[in-house]
Amino acid sequence: MGDTKDAPLLAMQGISKSFPGVKALDRVDFQLWPGEVHALVGENGAGKSTLIKILAGVYSMDSGQTLIDGKPVDISSPRQASKYGISVVHQEFTLVPQMTVAENIMLSDMPSRPGLRLLVDKKAMVSGARDILDDLGVDISVSSPVRSLTVAEQQIVEVAKALSRKTRILVMDEPTAALSNVEVERLFKVIQTLVSKGMAVVYISHKLDEVFRISDRLTVLRDGRVISSSPISRLTRNEVVKQMVGRELTGMYDKPEVSIGRPVLEARDLLLDPIGQGISFKVHEGEVLGIAGLMGAGQIKLARALFGIERVYGGEVILRGKPMRISSPAKAVETGIGLVTENRKEEGLVQLLSVSKNITLTVLDAVSHMGVLSSRAEADIVSDKIRDLDIKTPSPKQIVRNLSGGNQQKVVLAKWLAVDPDVMIMCEPTRGIDVGAKAEIYRLIGEMARNGKAVLLISSEIPEIVGMSDKVVVMHSGRVVGELTGAGCTQEAVLRLATGGSAVGA
Amino acid sequence: MEPKSFIDVLRRFGMAFILLAMIIALSFMNPRFFTISNFLTIMRQVAINGALAAGMTMVILTGGIDLSVGGTVALAGCFAAGALHATGNSWLAVLVALGVGLIIGSVNGFFVSYTKLPPFIVTLATLALARGFTLVYTEGRPLLVDAPLFDMIGGGFVAGIPVPVLIVAMVYIVVGFVLNQTKFGRLVYAIGGNEQACRLSGINVERNKMLVYMWCGFLAGLSSVILTSRLLSAQPTAGTGYELDAIAAVILGGTSLSGGEGGVRGTLVGAFIIGVLANGLNLLNVSPFYQDVAKGAVILAAVLMDKAFHSTADSR
Numbered sequence: 001m002g003d004t005k006d007a008p009l010l011a012m013q014g015i016s017k018s019f020p021g022v023k024a025l026d027r028v029d030f031q032l033w034p035g036e037v038h039a040l041v042g043e044n045g046a047g048k049s050t051l052i053k054i055l056a057g058v059y060s061m062d063s064g065q066t067l068i069d070g071k072p073v074d075i076s077s078p079r080q081a082s083k084y085g086i087s088v089v090h091q092e093f094t095l096v097p098q099m100t101v102a103e104n105i106m107l108s109d110m111p112s113r114p115g116l117r118l119l120v121d122k123k124a125m126v127s128g129a130r131d132i133l134d135d136l137g138v139d140i141s142v143s144s145p146v147r148s149l150t151v152a153e154q155q156i157v158e159v160a161k162a163l164s165r166k167t168r169i170l171v172m173d174e175p176t177a178a179l180s181n182v183e184v185e186r187l188f189k190v191i192q193t194l195v196s197k198g199m200a201v202v203y204i205s206h207k208l209d210e211v212f213r214i215s216d217r218l219t220v221l222r223d224g225r226v227i228s229s230s231p232i233s234r235l236t237r238n239e240v241v242k243q244m245v246g247r248e249l250t251g252m253y254d255k256p257e258v259s260i261g262r263p264v265l266e267a268r269d270l271l272l273d274p275i276g277q278g279i280s281f282k283v284h285e286g287e288v289l290g291i292a293g294l295m296g297a298g299q300i301k302l303a304r305a306l307f308g309i310e311r312v313y314g315g316e317v318i319l320r321g322k323p324m325r326i327s328s329p330a331k332a333v334e335t336g337i338g339l340v341t342e343n344r345k346e347e348g349l350v351q352l353l354s355v356s357k358n359i360t361l362t363v364l365d366a367v368s369h370m371g372v373l374s375s376r377a378e379a380d381i382v383s384d385k386i387r388d389l390d391i392k393t394p395s396p397k398q399i400v401r402n403l404s405g406g407n408q409q410k411v412v413l414a415k416w417l418a419v420d421p422d423v424m425i426m427c428e429p430t431r432g433i434d435v436g437a438k439a440e441i442y443r444l445i446g447e448m449a450r451n452g453k454a455v456l457l458i459s460s461e462i463p464e465i466v467g468m469s470d471k472v473v474v475m476h477s478g479r480v481v482g483e484l485t486g487a488g489c490t491q492e493a494v495l496r497l498a499t500g501g502s503a504v505g506a
Numbered sequence: 507m508e509p510k511s512f513i514d515v516l517r518r519f520g521m522a523f524i525l526l527a528m529i530i531a532l533s534f535m536n537p538r539f540f541t542i543s544n545f546l547t548i549m550r551q552v553a554i555n556g557a558l559a560a561g562m563t564m565v566i567l568t569g570g571i572d573l574s575v576g577g578t579v580a581l582a583g584c585f586a587a588g589a590l591h592a593t594g595n596s597w598l599a600v601l602v603a604l605g606v607g608l609i610i611g612s613v614n615g616f617f618v619s620y621t622k623l624p625p626f627i628v629t630l631a632t633l634a635l636a637r638g639f640t641l642v643y644t645e646g647r648p649l650l651v652d653a654p655l656f657d658m659i660g661g662g663f664v665a666g667i668p669v670p671v672l673i674v675a676m677v678y679i680v681v682g683f684v685l686n687q688t689k690f691g692r693l694v695y696a697i698g699g700n701e702q703a704c705r706l707s708g709i710n711v712e713r714n715k716m717l718v719y720m721w722c723g724f725l726a727g728l729s730s731v732i733l734t735s736r737l738l739s740a741q742p743t744a745g746t747g748y749e750l751d752a753i754a755a756v757i758l759g760g761t762s763l764s765g766g767e768g769g770v771r772g773t774l775v776g777a778f779i780i781g782v783l784a785n786g787l788n789l790l791n792v793s794p795f796y797q798d799v800a801k802g803a804v805i806l807a808a809v810l811m812d813k814a815f816h817s818t819a820d821s822r
Contacts, residue, residue, distance in 0.1 A: 309706070329708050330709065330710050339706060347702050347703050348703060348706075350699035350766065352695075352700075352767055361707045362708060364689045364709075365689070371688050372689075373689060415707065
């Protein structure tokens with residue numbers, strides 16, 4: 001559409017950015033024309049969010065430049081980004097739930113009463129908010145509190161909020177992650193209305209079917225580099241998937257050959273949703289069962305249900321041949337299930353406590369006698385685990401908060417290895433840790449399998465799932481959409497299923 | 507281990523230095539301050555708040571708060587006096603006081619743990635309930651307590667040390683042991699540091715939180731025994747504002763209001779800061795009207811100084 005104009009609305013040229021140990025962006029070029037929806041796709045860690053954070057003034061770039069309307073600009077703060085008409089709608093909403101829709105939309109620029117700067121002009125606020133929502137062609141009451149809205153409506157309020165600030169470039173990060181199909185349609189209508197008025201939209205999503213429907217142009221990022229950038233009409237889904245995956249499997253995932261033993265844990269028609277579809281799978285001794293899916297596809301919910309945190313509406317969990325009702329984490333631990341949570345900071349560790357105290361948190365009964373702790377028993381377990389897992393800490397007494405992400409993750413693992421559960425559920429075990437620590441986590445997963453444990457590996461990083469698992473169950477929108485083993489278990493196949501495609505066809 | 511620098515020492519013992527400075531300053535300002543008999547007086551005064559603050563420390567370590575302790579002191583005292591009048595058995599009276607404390611603590615613990623109501627609201631309600639029941643029971647009149655056991659607790663000495671001081675010393679030894687050496691104590695810190703992580707480690711968070719509030723209530727009952735013995739009567743308005751002194755002692759002692767960090771040793775220092783201040787102001791003939799002003803100012807100043815120590819230590 002905008003190709004006839006001489007300068008793009010936004011041009012990011014040769015952007016590079018490094019974090020300690022990682023080159024997050026390597027000479028990335030990105031152009032955006034008015035009136036287009038430009039999709040930005042890539043695996044986790046490909047550099048999408050770093051690029052967006054640079055655009056939004058959250059990060060500063062190491063080198064490169066940004067041009068708006070052909071003129072170089074310096075976006076060094078979110079405030080400046082908003083001055084240049086750049087708005088980002090994040091995955092996590094930034095709305096105030098108790099305030100009304102109108103108040104939320106106009107929050108950054110409350111209209112004041114003429115002559116009385118400190119007083120809010122409520123009429124102007126309501127009519128301003130209503131105008132924006134009317135322009136978007138949606139019917140949401142401006143006077144209702146935001147918390148009474150559905151997630152999809154809140155999403156639209158986020159967009160409306162961005163529009164209250166004279167936005168020219170709207171970035172949407174996984175906007176449909178929490179939306180139903182009908183709601184996605186509604187959002188797409190809004191996006192079409194916006195671009196028809198000359199706005200440019202950067203659309204970040206893992207869901208390729210949606211990307212192909214809504215965007216005009218698509219850029220693939222991989223390992224911090226632009227792999228391709230072309231009009232969507234010239235691309236096919238399979239090409240995009242190949243470009244996203246790219247690299248070959250390296251020697252990182254050297255899972256030992258383990259003979260698979262008796263079944264340990266089985267789910268039969270497990271219902272995580274009152275109206276959903278049942279989930280079934282089986283995991284055996286010495287087996288690593290991968291559960292793949294995009295963020296929010298239901299795999300984390302499944303893990304939490306197996307651990308007694310999430311409600312189960314039907315179906316059965318069978319542990320070593322016996323049906324089991326796992327009503328609480330305490331019960332889960334008792335029956336021999338361990339859970340490495342996806343977010344170690346919020347749920348995995350007590351950040352204020354030492355390495356030692358975190359490791360023994362799961363085995364306090366074993367290191368105490370009549371309720372009194374034995375510091376020797378504790379020290380024995382802790383020094384074993386620090387050695388086995390090669391946790392890099394100056395002392396067991398070091399506060400866990402002061403360790404690197406990789407070592408913190410090893411402390412989480414140590415805590416569970418101390419319990420020695422039969423089934424280890426691991427959610428995103430390598431999220432946010434460096435390559436070296438990743439390799440060690442993989443080694444530990446292999447070791448658990450060799451010791452006859454059943455491992456459920458849940459991850460949105462497809463190479464890791466494919467590399468480590470004996471069998472992969474793929475989930476999409478809360479359902480199991482396929483099971484892959486052996487030669488058929490490729491990154492392409494997993495990604496195709498996970499993004500809502502079918503298993504057959506290449 | 508980390509090297510011990512002056513800053514580390516300040517960080518660990520900051521409040522103790524402040525207490526020491528107060529003692530030195532008051533010694534110079536009034537000759538009657540630095541005497542054994544005055545120190546015994548201070549310790550006797552600190553005993554009541556000290557016992558309350560020990561329980562409060564446990565609650566605050568879990569990230570909670572207990573506003574009901576002052577009301578518990580009053581109700582426990584009056585019921586104990588009532589039991590004494592009815593039976594003449596002073597040991598039974600003591601048990602009644604401790605039992606009332608345990609019951610109120612259990613009620614707090616139950617609502618906080620199992621109904622997930624905020625501790626602030628639950629204990630504000632039980633504070634009002636305890637005060638209300640006290641007034642209903644006593645019809646607003648004080649009850650005399652006249653029994654040798656209470657005489658002994660309030661005014662007696664063992665090896666030259668006042669009995670209340672001995673009791674509170676025991677309390678601190680026991681609570682210190684529980685917090686540092688037992689599984690339950692470890693969980694108190696862990697729950698305050700990250701409740702969800704504890705739950706997901708298979709820990710019964712609810713039961714342990716319930717126990718914490720029971721400890722706090724029990725110690726409030728014990729405080730009430732000491733207070734009743736000192737006054738030789740149970741006052742329906744006893745313990746008014748005690749919850750705030752206890753919380754102040756905990757905070758001065760360096761326990762984080764958000765839980766997970768701190769300990770009972772600091773609380774003891776905090777309780778002494780408040781006690782020494784009150785005693786010093788009395789000796790200096792400061793009008794009681796000004797004493798609260800001074801207390802507020804000292805709390806604010808002490809916490810600010812402590813924060814300054816901490817930030818220097820953190821920014822190394």
